[in-house]
Amino acid sequence: MSIRNSESWQKADSRMTEEGGPGAKFVPFASPLISDDEIAEVVDTLKSGWLTTGPKVQRFEKEFAQFVGSKYAIAVSSCTAALHLALVATGIGPGDEVITTPFTFVATANVILHVGAKPIFVDIRPDTFNIDVEKISAVITPKTRAIIPVHYAGQPCEMDEIMEIATKHKLLVIEDAAHAIAAEYKGRKVGTIGDVTCFSFYATKNLMTGEGGMVTTNHAELAEKIRILSLHGMSKDAWKRYTATGSWYYEVLSPGYKYNMTDIQASLGIHQLQKLEIFQKRREEIVKAYNQAFAGLDAVVPPFVQPGVKHAWHLYVIKIVPERLKIDRNRFIEALKEEGVGTSVHFIPVHLHPYYREKFGFKRGDFPRAEEAYDRVISLPLYPKMSDEDVGHVIEAVRKVATRYKK
Numbered sequence: 001m002s003i004r005n006s007e008s009w010q011k012a013d014s015r016m017t018e019e020g021g022p023g024a025k026f027v028p029f030a031s032p033l034i035s036d037d038e039i040a041e042v043v044d045t046l047k048s049g050w051l052t053t054g055p056k057v058q059r060f061e062k063e064f065a066q067f068v069g070s071k072y073a074i075a076v077s078s079c080t081a082a083l084h085l086a087l088v089a090t091g092i093g094p095g096d097e098v099i100t101t102p103f104t105f106v107a108t109a110n111v112i113l114h115v116g117a118k119p120i121f122v123d124i125r126p127d128t129f130n131i132d133v134e135k136i137s138a139v140i141t142p143k144t145r146a147i148i149p150v151h152y153a154g155q156p157c158e159m160d161e162i163m164e165i166a167t168k169h170k171l172l173v174i175e176d177a178a179h180a181i182a183a184e185y186k187g188r189k190v191g192t193i194g195d196v197t198c199f200s201f202y203a204t205k206n207l208m209t210g211e212g213g214m215v216t217t218n219h220a221e222l223a224e225k226i227r228i229l230s231l232h233g234m235s236k237d238a239w240k241r242y243t244a245t246g247s248w249y250y251e252v253l254s255p256g257y258k259y260n261m262t263d264i265q266a267s268l269g270i271h272q273l274q275k276l277e278i279f280q281k282r283r284e285e286i287v288k289a290y291n292q293a294f295a296g297l298d299a300v301v302p303p304f305v306q307p308g309v310k311h312a313w314h315l316y317v318i319k320i321v322p323e324r325l326k327i328d329r330n331r332f333i334e335a336l337k338e339e340g341v342g343t344s345v346h347f348i349p350v351h352l353h354p355y356y357r358e359k360f361g362f363k364r365g366d367f368p369r370a371e372e373a374y375d376r377v378i379s380l381p382l383y384p385k386m387s388d389e390d391v392g393h394v395i396e397a398v399r400k401v402a403t404r405y406k407k
Contacts, residue, residue: 064273
């Protein structure tokens with residue numbers, strides 16, 4: 001049964017009115033799908049009196065590990081926290097270099113700076129917008145300690161090649177899978193390939209807990225370090241000190257962080273995970289409709305999917321062709337908004353942000369493919385709460401704008 005026909009989810013209607021335009025249809029860029037299941041679980045948590053890290057976090061971790069196929073899963077407060085913990089736990093610090101892409105949310109690079117290391121950017125492929133594996137080896141130095149591939153929009157990077165490079169140079173691979181829950185690479189789920197994988201459960205993600213994240217790994221010692229660091233560096237199962245079986249006594253083994261997930265967040269995650277397969281099917285239905293509708297537009301390029309992967313479809317990113325339009329990307333976005341469609345841009349390349357320009361001397365032209373993508377991409381609404389009417393409205397708006405401003 002498709003989500004739009006499920007009675008329990010029809011209560012959360014995605015049809016909204018644009019502010020300032022009574023009755024006008026506006027499809028927002030994103031909107032979470034929360035049903036009575038999540039609400040009842042949160043209420044149960046509130047009534048239980050256990051609000052912070054507790055039994056429901058443990059349950060969520062166990063079920064998430066089973067879903068991904070990893071030996072260990074540690075729930076944390078965000079994907080940013082997950083990435084930071086992965087770097088700290090693996091001993092990356094001052095003087096080290098970490099290779100990643102500039103075409104990502106700035107958190108990917110920020111956490112590298114947080115541990116005192118230096119981000120080394122590698123430009124992207126022009127089709128998938130993922131890191132160009134053919135350019136990685138050229139930037140490896142004796143200071144290089146790790147690679148952070150980012151699975152852009154939910155499409156896995158070329159992990160065989162990345163793991164081969166990492167093995168050759170004895171580097172760690174920390175996957176930024178903020179977009180890639182449920183993605184697969186050559187039959188393997190993202191979350192089981194690199195040394196560590198970091199997921200996001202932010203409000204717009206395929207599985208959401210409002211704020212939150214998860215670390216997965218198959219390395220027992222690394223998992224234990226991350227778990228301890230995530231809660232002030234306190235000894236194992238410190239959260240149990242308030243249970244009937246716990247003890248007030250704990251020891252701080254390392255100066256850790258306040259990165260733990262709460263049972264309130266896990267209450268959402270437990271049921272979101274149970275519905276993830278259905279959510280993904282609805283995303284795929286919308287993607288198929290978009291692909292068919294935009295195939296004949298000269299000025300709009302639908303997303304490219306490489307063979308051998310299962311795309312998670314966190315984002316549906318079109319690329320406009322300015323040479324075939326009378327307007328640029330920014331004006332295209334404004335025109336879509338005027339037609340009642342909310343959009344976003346993923347991403348402003350990290351090296352173009354003022355801090356990174358000033359600290360490292362980056363400038364336009366340093367990573368031309370990332371810059372070209374940034375100038376041309378638009379992320380359209382894509383979420384299971386969308387009705388068929390919503391999808392049709394987005395399609396009509398894109399086609400209308402692309403046709404109206406065609407050269």
